[in-house]
Amino acid sequence: MSEGAILQMRGICKFFPGVRALDGVDFTLCKGDIHALMGENGAGKSTLIKVLTGVYPKDAGEITLEGKVVSIRSPQDAQNVGISTVYQEITLCPNLSVAENMYIGREKDKLVNWRKRNTEADKLLRSLDIPAKASQQLSSCSIAVQQMVAIARAVDMDCKVLILDEPTSSLDEQEVAKLFRLMRDLKAKGVGIIFVTHFLDQVYEVCDKITVLRDGKLVGEYVIEDLPRVQLVSKMLGKDLDDMSDIKSEASVYEGEGAGQNVFECEQLCSNAGIKPFDFYIKKGEVNGFTGLLGSGRSECVRAIFGADHVTGGKVRKNGKEIKISKPIQAMKQGIAYLPEDRKIDGIVADLSVRENIILALQVMKGFFKPFTKAQANKFADEYIKLLGIKTASADTPIKSLSGGNQQKCILARWLLTNPEYLILDEPTRGIDVGTKIDIQKLVLKLASEGMSVTFISSETDEMLRTCSRLVVMRDRKVVGELSGDELTQNMIMNTIAGGDGN
Amino acid sequence: MNILKKIVSKQIFIPCAALLLLALFNLINDPSFFKITLGHNSDGDPVLNGYLITILDYGSELAILAIGMTLVTAATGGQDISVGAGIAIAGSVILRVLCGSNSRPTELQTSLIVAFLVAVLVSMAFSAFNGVLVAYFKIQPMVATLILFTAGRSIAAWINNNELPIISADCDKSFSYWGNYIPGIPIPTPVFIAAISVLIIMLVLKFTNLKLYTQSVGINPKSSRLNGLNPEMIKIISFVILGVCVAISGLIKVSRLQTINYSVVAKDIEMDAILAVALGGNALSGGKFNMWASILGAYVIQFLTTTLYKLDVRSDALPAYKAIVVIILVVASAPIVREKIGGFFKKFRSSENKGGAAA
Numbered sequence: 027m028s029e030g031a032i033l034q035m036r037g038i039c040k041f042f043p044g045v046r047a048l049d050g051v052d053f054t055l056c057k058g059d060i061h062a063l064m065g066e067n068g069a070g071k072s073t074l075i076k077v078l079t080g081v082y083p084k085d086a087g088e089i090t091l092e093g094k095v096v097s098i099r100s101p102q103d104a105q106n107v108g109i110s111t112v113y114q115e116i117t118l119c120p121n122l123s124v125a126e127n128m129y130i131g132r133e134k135d136k137l138v139n140w141r142k143r144n145t146e147a148d149k150l151l152r153s154l155d156i157p158a159k160a161s162q163q164l165s166s167c168s169i170a171v172q173q174m175v176a177i178a179r180a181v182d183m184d185c186k187v188l189i190l191d192e193p194t195s196s197l198d199e200q201e202v203a204k205l206f207r208l209m210r211d212l213k214a215k216g217v218g219i220i221f222v223t224h225f226l227d228q229v230y231e232v233c234d235k236i237t238v239l240r241d242g243k244l245v246g247e248y249v250i251e252d253l254p255r256v257q258l259v260s261k262m263l264g265k266d267l268d269d270m271s272d273i274k275s276e277a278s279v280y281e282g283e284g285a286g287q288n289v290f291e292c293e294q295l296c297s298n299a300g301i302k303p304f305d306f307y308i309k310k311g312e313v314n315g316f317t318g319l320l321g322s323g324r325s326e327c328v329r330a331i332f333g334a335d336h337v338t339g340g341k342v343r344k345n346g347k348e349i350k351i352s353k354p355i356q357a358m359k360q361g362i363a364y365l366p367e368d369r370k371i372d373g374i375v376a377d378l379s380v381r382e383n384i385i386l387a388l389q390v391m392k393g394f395f396k397p398f399t400k401a402q403a404n405k406f407a408d409e410y411i412k413l414l415g416i417k418t419a420s421a422d423t424p425i426k427s428l429s430g431g432n433q434q435k436c437i438l439a440r441w442l443l444t445n446p447e448y449l450i451l452d453e454p455t456r457g458i459d460v461g462t463k464i465d466i467q468k469l470v471l472k473l474a475s476e477g478m479s480v481t482f483i484s485s486e487t488d489e490m491l492r493t494c495s496r497l498v499v500m501r502d503r504k505v506v507g508e509l510s511g512d513e514l515t516q517n518m519i520m521n522t523i524a525g526g527d528g529n
Numbered sequence: 530m531n532i533l534k535k536i537v538s539k540q541i542f543i544p545c546a547a548l549l550l551l552a553l554f555n556l557i558n559d560p561s562f563f564k565i566t567l568g569h570n571s572d573g574d575p576v577l578n579g580y581l582i583t584i585l586d587y588g589s590e591l592a593i594l595a596i597g598m599t600l601v602t603a604a605t606g607g608q609d610i611s612v613g614a615g616i617a618i619a620g621s622v623i624l625r626v627l628c629g630s631n632s633r634p635t636e637l638q639t640s641l642i643v644a645f646l647v648a649v650l651v652s653m654a655f656s657a658f659n660g661v662l663v664a665y666f667k668i669q670p671m672v673a674t675l676i677l678f679t680a681g682r683s684i685a686a687w688i689n690n691n692e693l694p695i696i697s698a699d700c701d702k703s704f705s706y707w708g709n710y711i712p713g714i715p716i717p718t719p720v721f722i723a724a725i726s727v728l729i730i731m732l733v734l735k736f737t738n739l740k741l742y743t744q745s746v747g748i749n750p751k752s753s754r755l756n757g758l759n760p761e762m763i764k765i766i767s768f769v770i771l772g773v774c775v776a777i778s779g780l781i782k783v784s785r786l787q788t789i790n791y792s793v794v795a796k797d798i799e800m801d802a803i804l805a806v807a808l809g810g811n812a813l814s815g816g817k818f819n820m821w822a823s824i825l826g827a828y829v830i831q832f833l834t835t836t837l838y839k840l841d842v843r844s845d846a847l848p849a850y851k852a853i854v855v856i857i858l859v860v861a862s863a864p865i866v867r868e869k870i871g872g873f874f875k876k877f878r879s880s881e882n883k884g885g886a887a888a
Contacts, residue, residue: 334755355757364755372752375745377816382741389738390757397738440756 030056032218033078033109033187038087040073040242042427045419047073049242050087055187055218060209062229062250063222065239066262066459068417068429071222074239075189079104079111092186110180111189118176120165124151124158128179147178154178154208170201174208181212188212189220194228198319198485206232224459226255238262259460280311280477288346289479290331290362290448295340297330299323302504303340306331308448308479313470315482315490318500318523324483325367326503328450331481332357332364334372358391363446365437367453367483373437374425381407381421384439391444410439415465431458438466448479455484467493487519499523537870540810544825547808547858551832555580555839562839567715575715580835582717588831589719590616590778593726594798595805595827597771599818604743604767605663606815607670608803612775614681615652616795619779621685622648624694624789627704632692637701649776655681656772660765678799686791695788708784719781726777727824734820743767747815801830808858829858 033055040048048070055061065071076082078089080098089096091107098104104111118127125140125147147160156174158167164175173193180188190209194202209219209232221233229236229250236253238245238261245261253261291307301323308314316324329335331342333351342349344360351357357364366372375383384407385398392398398406407421414435418428425433438454451470455463470480470493484490490497496510499522507522536542555562565579594612601609626644628634655677662673696704707718734740742763745753750760778798783789807813808829809822830851837850860866 332755353757353759354755355759358757366752366755371749372755375749375752377748378741378744382745386741386745387756389741394738394742395736397736397741 030058032057032092034090035074035078036088036090038074038077038089039085040070040077040082041085043419046242048077048084051239051242051244053237053244054247055220056235057218058213058216059234060213060219060221060232062233062236063220063239064229064236064258064262065245066431066461068241068432069239069262069459070242071239072191072429073242075111075191075220075222079109079189105183108184108186109189110183110185110187111191112173112176112180112193113191118164118172118179120163120172122164123160124162124164124167124175125160127164127175128160128182150178150182151175154181154211155204156208168201170197170204173197174205177205177208177212181217185217187218187220189222191222192224194223194225202228226258226460229258230255262460280475282311282477284310284477286310289344291343292331293341295327295330295337295342297326297335297337299326299329299335300503301326301330304505306498306505308481310447310479311474311477312496313474313480313482313494314496314498315484315494316498316500317483317487317490317519322500322523323503324500325452327498327500327505328364328452328481328483329366332362332450334364334366355390358387358444361444361447362450363387363441363444363448364450365441365452365454367456369430369434369437369456374433376426377424379422380411380416380418380425380428380436383425383436384410384421384443387440388443406443410436410443414439414469431462434458435462442473446478448481449473450481450483452483453485454482455486455489463489487516491516491519540819541822541825543810543858543861544808544822544829546861547829548825548832551829551836555836559839562836570710572712574710574712576710576717577715580839584828584831584835585720586717587719587835588828589717589723590781590795590798591801591805591827591831592723592824593774593778593781594771594802595809595823596726596730596820597767597774598802598806599809599811599820599823600739600743600767601670601771602803602806602811602813603747603815603818604764605670606747606813607663608799608806608813609656609659609674609768609771610671610799610803611655611659611674611677611681612771612778612799612802613795613797614678614685615655615772615775616779616782616798617682617685617789617791618655618688619648619652619776620783620789620794621688621791622651623780623783624696625688627696628694630690632689632694634694634696634700637696637704641704641707645776645780648779649773652776652779653769653772656768656775657765660768663768664761664764682791685789689789693788693790697787705784705787708781708786719785722777722781726774730820740818740820744817748817802827804855804859805830808855830855 031054033053035051035053038048038051038053051070051074053074063071063074073082077084078098080100080103083099089098091109096107098107098109119130122130125144128147128150129138129143144160151158151160154174156171156178158171158175164172167175177188193205197205209221213219221229223229233250235247235249236258237247238258240262287310288307289310293305294303295306296303304327306327316327318324326335330337331351333353333356337352342351349360351360354364375386381403385403388406389398404421410416411418411421416428416435416439417432425436428436434454441449454466458466467489470482474480482490482493491514494514496508497514497519498505499507499509499519501523509518509522562580565577565581568576568578570576598608598612601607623644626639626647627637627641629638659674659677662668663670698705707722709718711718742758745756746758746760746763753760778795782794803813805827806823808826809819809824811818811823833851833854834847837847842850
C-alpha cells in the first residue's frame, strides 16, 4: 500500500471544544493518483485538509511526506514541503494581474524582473492550456479560469500534493470539463491530487480512489471500480439510502384553501442586475424553479422578486393585490423569504452565534423595540437545531465555526422561522452532502404540501426535476421557456436552454 | 484550571485584570492612594477627597464617550476621531446660548436645559453628517471624521466670535454644579451623569435590538440588508448616539471651568475613547462588542492617568508613560496573544492529565 505513496497521514486527531472533529484518521495518497475525499457535512473532510495544510495544529498523529515525517505548522510550511491547496473560494487577489497572483508570496530574490515573469507565466499558462494572459487582471477572468490560475500557481511551485477543496461548486459543465483535463495532465506528471467534492458524477469521472470519512472517523479507502455509487452513498451516510429517485410522487399535493390561486405574480419585473423584464407567477402550494446555465440570470430574477437588487420596473401582485417591493424588508413583511445563493457573503453573519443567526430575520420583522427574550430565542434556536439536525456544539457557538452545510441549515432555519407564504431557495443544497440534500428536498415538498409556495434554484438539473412541478428556463438573462408535466425531462431542459427546436 | 481558563477567555477579563493590576501596584506603592476623606470645599460644602474619587470624577467624560465610540466601532468598523472637536463645539454652543453676545454676562439668557438641548441637537447634526459620509458615501470613518477633527475647533471658536465667555459665580452659581459638586452632595456630579448615561444605554441595549442590529451590520452589511435591516441607517444612528454622548461630555467640560478654551478643551480625548474601546477587548474592525468592557476600559485609562500624576510624572512626559502601559495592555488583549495563553493552559492541563495517567 505504501508503495509509491507520497503522502501518508496516520492516526490524525483533532478536537474542538465539545466536538471530536477527527478521531484517528488514516489517509494515504499515491503518486499520480486522483484521490477523492468524501463524507457528509461535518464528517471531517475540511478539518483533515486544514490539518494537512497547517491551518489547524493537529492534536495527535503523524504526517509523512515521501517517507519523511514532516511537521506542518502553517500554510507557509505546507507550501514549502510541496503541498498546495486550491480552495472553493478563490483566495487570490482579484486586483492583481494573473502573473502577479502566480508569483506573489514566494519571491526568493529581492528584485523581480516582471517582464521575465510574465513570459514565464504565459508559457506555463499555455502549456496547461489555460485561457488567460499573464498581464490580465485576475478579476477579469471567469471564476473557472481564476481557479485554474490558482492551480497553475500550485503547479509552478513544484507541488507534490495538490488539494482541490470543492473547486467545481461554482463552475458550469464546460468549465468543469476543462478543469478535469488539467487535473488529468497533472496526474500524468505524477502529482498526487486530493479532490474534495460533493458531486458523485465528478468523483466517478476523474478519481482513482476514494476515502470516506464519517463523523470524524475513517470509514475506509476504496478503489473506484470496487465501489458502486449506491454503496458509496450508504457508506457516507452510514445507512442504506432510501430510494431517492422519486420523492415527488410520494409527497401529497396541497388541496386546502386557496389551492391553485396565484400567491405571487409579477409582470415585466426588471432590476439593475441586468435581466430582461420577465413575467412570473407561483400558485399556492406549488414548487417551481428557475433553471439555466450559470449567469443566465436565474438568481437575479429571484433577487428582483425579493427586492435584493434595485428594482427598476414592473408590477408585482401578492394574492391578487398590487404591492410594491423595493427593499427586502417589504418583501419579508409580505411573507416572502429568500435564501441567498452566496451563503458566505449574503447569508451568514459570521461572528454571531447560531442562535442570533437563526432569529435574525424574524427579529427584524418583529421590530427594533421588541427584542425576543433570551428564553424565546433559545426555544426557537433549539427547535430548529433539532428539526433540521444542525450539528453544533451549542446555540451559542459562532456560526462561522460550523461546517458549510450546517451553516446553510441555519440560514434555512432563519427563513422557516419567519413562517413565509412564499419561500425562495437559491442553491440551498450547494456544497451540501447527499443525505442533507435529500432531507432538504423532502422538506421543500412537505412544506409545499402544507400550502407554502416554493421557488427552487439549483445547478443540478436532476434535483430540480425531483422537486419542481414547473420550471422557468432562462438563457442570457431572458426567460426563454416554461416546462411542466411531461415536458420535465433532462433532454427537454437541455434543448430549451440550448435554444434548439426541441428535438 | 477549567474555571480559570473560562475567566481568562471572557472579554471583560482584560479591563478587569488591568484595573486589578493598577490597584495592586498602588496598594504596594502607597496604600494611602485608596484613602477617601470627607472634607469641605471653599464654599464650606462637604466633598469627598481622594484619588479614587478623582478617577471616578475625571473618568466620567471618557466613559460616556466610550459608549458612543463602541457603537460606532461596532457598526462601521472604524472610529470617530472628531469627538474632541465635537466637545468644543457642544461646549461653545452651550455658552453661546446661555450668554448671548455678551461674554461676561451678569445674567443668563435662558435656562441651562434649553442650552443643553440645543447643544445636543447641534452635536447630533454634526455626527449625522459624519454618519452620512460613512454610510452613504462609503468613506473610511477615520477619514470622514478627519474633516470635523480639523475644522471643529475653529467652528467652536467662530460660534462665540472667538471670545471666551465666562459664567462667573456671581452670574449663575448653579452652572458649575454639573461639572463639580451640588451643594450638600459630597460626590462629584459627573459621576452621577456618567452613571445615568451607562444606565440608559444598558436599558436601551436590553429593551431594543440595538446590539443585534449594530453587530450584524458591522459583521456583514450585505447579509443584514437581505434580512431586512437598513445598514446605512444603523451606521448613522450609531454616529448620532455618539453625538449625544459628545454633547453630554461637552456640558461636563464647560461646567467644570465655567468657561472654554477652544484649542485645549478635551484635547486628544478621541484617542483615549478609542483606547477605551480597544482596552475593553473589542475588535476595532467592528462587529461584536461588549459595552461593559468598553466603559470599564475608560476608567482603566483614567486610573492609569491618575496613578501617573500621583507618581509625579511630569505632565508633558505623561503620554510617553501612558503609551508604554497601553501597549502592554493592548498586546495582552490581542486575540493572538490570548489564544497563545489559552493554548498554554490547555497544554498545561493535558500534561497534568498525562502525569496523572502515568501515576
